[in-house]
Amino acid sequence: MPKRYLGNIITDTPTAPAGSFATSAASGVWSVAEANAYTKAGLWPIAGNFPLSPEDVFSTYLYEGTGATQTITNEINLSGEGGLVWIKDRDSSSNSHFLYDTERGVGTAIKTDGNNAAQIRSTGLTAFNSNGFTLGSLNAENSSGNSKVSWTFRKAPKFFDVVTYTGTGSGGLVVNHNLGATPGMIVVKKTSDTGFWRVWHTAKGNAYGNLDLTSSFFTGAQTIWGDGSSYVAPTDTSFTVGTDHNVNSSGQTYVAYLFAHNDGDGEFGPDGDADIIKCGSYTGNGSTDGVTVDLGWEPQWLLFKDTTNSNDWIVIDNMRGMVVDNDLANADAYLRPNAIGQEGASTFVEPTATGFKVQNNGWTDVNGATIIYIAIRRGPMKVPTVATDVFAIDTYDAPPLPTFESSFVTDMALYKHSTLSQDWKAVNRLSGKTRLVPNATTAETGEGDVTWDFMDGWYSNSGTASTVYSWMWKRAPNFCDVVAYTGTGSTMTINHNLGVTPEMIWTKRRDSTGSWIVYHSATGLNNYLFLNSTAAVGSAGNYYAVSDTTFGAPFVNSGGTFISYLFASLDGVSKVGSYTGNGSSQTIDCGFSAGARFVLLKRTDSTGDWMIYDSTRGITSTSNDPALALNNTDAQFTENAYFGADVIRPHSSGFIIDNYFASNGHTYIFYAIA
Numbered sequence: 205m206p207k208r209y210l211g212n213i214i215t216d217t218p219t220a221p222a223g224s225f226a227t228s229a230a231s232g233v234w235s236v237a238e239a240n241a242y243t244k245a246g247l248w249p250i251a252g253n254f255p256l257s258p259e260d261v262f263s264t265y266l267y268e269g270t271g272a273t274q275t276i277t278n279e280i281n282l283s284g285e286g287g288l289v290w291i292k293d294r295d296s297s298s299n300s301h302f303l304y305d306t307e308r309g310v311g312t313a314i315k316t317d318g319n320n321a322a323q324i325r326s327t328g329l330t331a332f333n334s335n336g337f338t339l340g341s342l343n344a345e346n347s348s349g350n351s352k353v354s355w356t357f358r359k360a361p362k363f364f365d366v367v368t369y370t371g372t373g374s375g376g377l378v379v380n381h382n383l384g385a386t387p388g389m390i391v392v393k394k395t396s397d398t399g400f401w402r403v404w405h406t407a408k409g410n411a412y413g414n415l416d417l418t419s420s421f422f423t424g425a426q427t428i429w430g431d432g433s434s435y436v437a438p439t440d441t442s443f444t445v446g447t448d449h450n451v452n453s454s455g456q457t458y459v460a461y462l463f464a465h466n467d468g469d470g471e472f473g474p475d476g477d478a479d480i481i482k483c484g485s486y487t488g489n490g491s492t493d494g495v496t497v498d499l500g501w502e503p504q505w506l507l508f509k510d511t512t513n514s515n516d517w518i519v520i521d522n523m524r525g526m527v528v529d530n531d532l533a534n535a536d537a538y539l540r541p542n543a544i545g546q547e548g549a550s551t552f553v554e555p556t557a558t559g560f561k562v563q564n565n566g567w568t569d570v571n572g573a574t575i576i577y578i579a580i581r582r583g584p585m586k587v588p589t590v591a592t593d594v595f596a597i598d599t600y601d602a603p604p605l606p607t608f609e610s611s612f613v614t615d616m617a618l619y620k621h622s623t624l625s626q627d628w629k630a631v632n633r634l635s636g637k638t639r640l641v642p643n644a645t646t647a648e649t650g651e652g653d654v655t656w657d658f659m660d661g662w663y664s665n666s667g668t669a670s671t672v673y674s675w676m677w678k679r680a681p682n683f684c685d686v687v688a689y690t691g692t693g694s695t696m697t698i699n700h701n702l703g704v705t706p707e708m709i710w711t712k713r714r715d716s717t718g719s720w721i722v723y724h725s726a727t728g729l730n731n732y733l734f735l736n737s738t739a740a741v742g743s744a745g746n747y748y749a750v751s752d753t754t755f756g757a758p759f760v761n762s763g764g765t766f767i768s769y770l771f772a773s774l775d776g777v778s779k780v781g782s783y784t785g786n787g788s789s790q791t792i793d794c795g796f797s798a799g800a801r802f803v804l805l806k807r808t809d810s811t812g813d814w815m816i817y818d819s820t821r822g823i824t825s826t827s828n829d830p831a832l833a834l835n836n837t838d839a840q841f842t843e844n845a846y847f848g849a850d851v852i853r854p855h856s857s858g859f860i861i862d863n864y865f866a867s868n869g870h871t872y873i874f875y876a877i878a
Contacts, residue, residue: 255476258583261287261358262480264505264523265336266657269293271348273330275338280356282306282332287358288366288461289329289337290316291344292539294351294524294547299344301541304329304337306359307368308459314393316415316541322395351657353524353539353547355505357461361385362470363481365462368395373454375432375446381462386440388465388483389578391415392450396457399450402428404443405576406465407485408511410435416542421511463578473585474681480581485511486562490571494562497577502557502701504582507541512573515566516540520552522582523613524657527636528554528688529714529765530563533650534636537657555582555634557687557699587681587703591777591878594680595802597820598661600672606661608674614662616686616769618642619674620832621667622821622840629666630712632686635767640712643736643835648714648765675802675818683778685770688714693762697754705752706770707780708875710735714765721758723747724873726782727808732758733873736835738811771875779858779876782808787868794858796878799823803852803859804834804875807867815865817852825853 263278280287286306293299300315302325311326327340337356339346346352357364361384369379371394381387390404401415404425412428413421427446430436436444443460445451451458466472466479473480479500486495488510506526508518517540520526524537524547535549552568553560560579562569569575588594596610608617616632628642631654639651655663661676677684681703689698700706707725712718712735720735727733729748731741746758759766773779779794794800801819806812813833817823821830821840827850830840843851853860858876865872 255474256360256363256472257474257585258472258480258504258581259586261360261363262505262580262583263354263356264521265354265356266523266659267352267354269343269346269348269350269352271341271346273338273340274346275331275333276336276354277333278336278354278356280336280358281334282337282356282358283334285358285360286366287332287356287364289332290355290357291329292353293344293347294353294537294539296344296347296350297544297546299347300544301539302328302344304332305366305459305461306332307366308395312395314395314459316401317544319398319400319416321397321399353521355519355521362464362466362472364464367460367462369458369460371445371449371452371454371456371458373447373452375427375430375452376436377445377452378442379445379460380442381460383462383464384440385464385466385469387438387443387462388481389463389576390438390443391461392445393459394450394453394456395459396455397453399453399456402448402450403509404429404438405485405511406483407574407576409437411511413509413511414542415517418514418516418542420513420515421509474587478581478585480585482579483577484579485574485576488562488569488571488573488575490564490569492564494564494569496556496561497559497579499559499579499581501559502555502582503560503579505578505580506553506560507578508552508568509576510567510570510573511576513570515570517542518552518567522555522633523659525549525636526553526555528634530554530636533652534638554688556689557701582701584680587774588678588683588777591801594678594683594777595877596661596676597801597818598674598676599670599820600668600674602668605655606658606663607665608663608676609661610676610678611660612678613659614656614676615679616684617662617674617676618834619664619667619672621669621672622830622832623669623671625837625839626667627837628834629664631662631664632767632769634686634688635714638714640714640767641736642720643833643837645717645719645736647716647718673821675816682772682774684772687768687770689757689766689768691757691759691761691764691766693760695748696757696760697749698757698768699754700768700770702770702772703752704772705750706755706772708771708873709747709750709755709768711758711766711768713759713761714767716761716764718759721746723750723755723758724782724808725780726871726873729756733806733808734835735814738813738835740810740812741808777878779874781876782871782873783861785861785866785868785870785872787866789860789862790866791855791860792858792874792876794876794878796858796876797856798878799854799856800859800876800878802875802877805852805861805865806873807865807870808873809871817859819854823852823854823859826850
């Protein structure tokens with residue numbers, strides 16, 4: 205029987221994939237391995253045939269209200285698959301958290317910061333679309349000029365489900381669901397009348413909390429999650445509600461939101477074997493050296509509740525700000541689902557490549573308290589195929605924001621005034637409102653005007669001329685990654701999420717002076733370069749190992765904080781490579797089809813600048829191409845003025861090198877992006 209793989213569920217499809225691969229069972233169920241084999245053979249892709257990734261089922265989307273109809277395109281299929289949209293005005297202390305779901309339909313919302321019945325909001329969220337949703341003119345959802353956040357959860361097996369039901373008033377009402385796994389957390393709200401938001405969490409078992417209140421969790425939940433006299437644990441097909449009117453009053457209507465907990469059994473990502481959501485708990489230690497939680501991956505969204513004490517629910521995400529080494533000047537942006545208040549900032553967690561480390565505060569690190577959480581994995585997990593989806597170059601634009609625009613969520617950037625003698629600046633989302641200087645050894649400094657909470661770029665007002673350029677990257681599998689770590693004083697192996705073995709790594713100490721040390725696959729593990737220097741390759745063996753999941757830390761100073769940028773070659777998108785000059789014109793084939801938009805070049809066997817060329821400023825067949833040296837403050841110069849000749853020219857496969865960068869017998873490294 206013809207089959208297809210549809211995000212963890214095998215369903216019929218009209219046409220079987222062509223080819224000679226055998227099926228794994230007589231029923232015609234395609235395994236993940238077989239699906240990959242068909243895909244690699246170019247025989248199968250049919251829309252929906254691939255395992256889902258975080259970007260398919262979850263979105264944190266930031267937008268500014270317009271006061272008029274606007275459509276939010278977050279690439280989540282709500283009309284086809286169903287789900288939930290949760291909206292909060294970040295600037296207002298008078299606009300509630302409003303939740304819309306596809307089971308109850310558009311035009312009706314419930315708010316988490318109160319126990320009210322569902323509200324008719326016909327001009328709130330007005331449509332669920334195949335790639336997002338549409339908003340009307342209501343203030344909380346779309347008031348003109350106010351910053352908003354939306355969190356979208358798509359219904360998907362082992363991730364999220366929405367269920368509605370009508371109460372009977374009798375204990376032991378069984379409510380069926382399609383989560384395909386035992387839930388990690390369940391939230392139930394009466395929609396036809398007032399009622400508290402009852403919460404069940406796997407870490408608390410026979411207990412309950414209230415999403416709309418600060419109260420601790422209460423034990424003995426048999427009247428809520430049971431038959432009235434005995435607790436009944438949820439299963440992979442249903443959950444049971446008791447006689448409590450907040451979950452089961454005769455004739456009243458209810459909605460339930462179910463969040464999965466993947467524990468090594470997730471079926472997501474390229475190979476269909478990855479976890480993307482976890483519901484867990486930890487015990488706070490009230491220390492400046494907070495608890496470290498291992499998820500196995502870096503989170504993008506976290507919901508917390510202290511279940512021992514009367515404390516707010518807290519939600520943070522990496523779009524509004526979830527930063528490393530944060531303090532009150534560079535803090536995590538948070539909202540409280542149980543409160544109507546506007547967005548605040550405090551120190552909650554430091555995200556790591558494998559989870560998060562809790563910071564000392566009065567919400568998520570109370571000594572001895574049991575803290576529950578939901579964590580959703582950072583995406584994307586899909587390997588990019590088009591360079592413009594992950595790399596962009598732009599000049600400073602006056603408001604409206606952002607000042608540097610891309611077509612994607614930007615995670616790291618370089619920027620420089622191209623016509624003045626000024627420092628380079630390197631910034632990244634993980635570090636937040638800070639900057640480093642690639643051409644210097646100086647420590648990290650605060651950059652208060654840096655803002656990352658845009659869907660298509662980033663903001664800085666430190667250079668307002670049209671000749672200020674920014675080169676922007678998106679963290680993506682097989683392309684680039686950013687990792688922060690703290691030294692222990694001894695040999696360290698650092699986790700990363702690049703997905704392949706990095707071919708180039710830049711590492712810089714953030715809290716003190718120190719050079720930018722560079723690993724490049726062409727010079728090897730026992731050699732190094734300094735990004736802030738013209739020096740030839742040296743021998744020290746700082747990066748002692750690299751793999752597709754880890755690298756050996758080049759610096760491990762006890763208590764020191766560090767940032768590493770990881771780069772790799774990706775077919776048709778980027779190329780990390782090397783060559784030996786032959787004394788004449790050489791074509792550097794990067795496997796591109798329309799040439800390189802960005803090229804970084806460095807001579808390794810002798811001194812030489814780290815030269816940056818790009819097609820925005822000009823890679824042409826003349827000798828007037830402008831170049832910038834990443835290792836110094838100089839303004840850009842033309843090839844003819846500096847080298848007396850043309851040294852780089854365009855070529856569809858990559859670029860052409862001559863003269864200065866093609867000296868006979870000398871060795872060079874490069875990094876190019878299509």
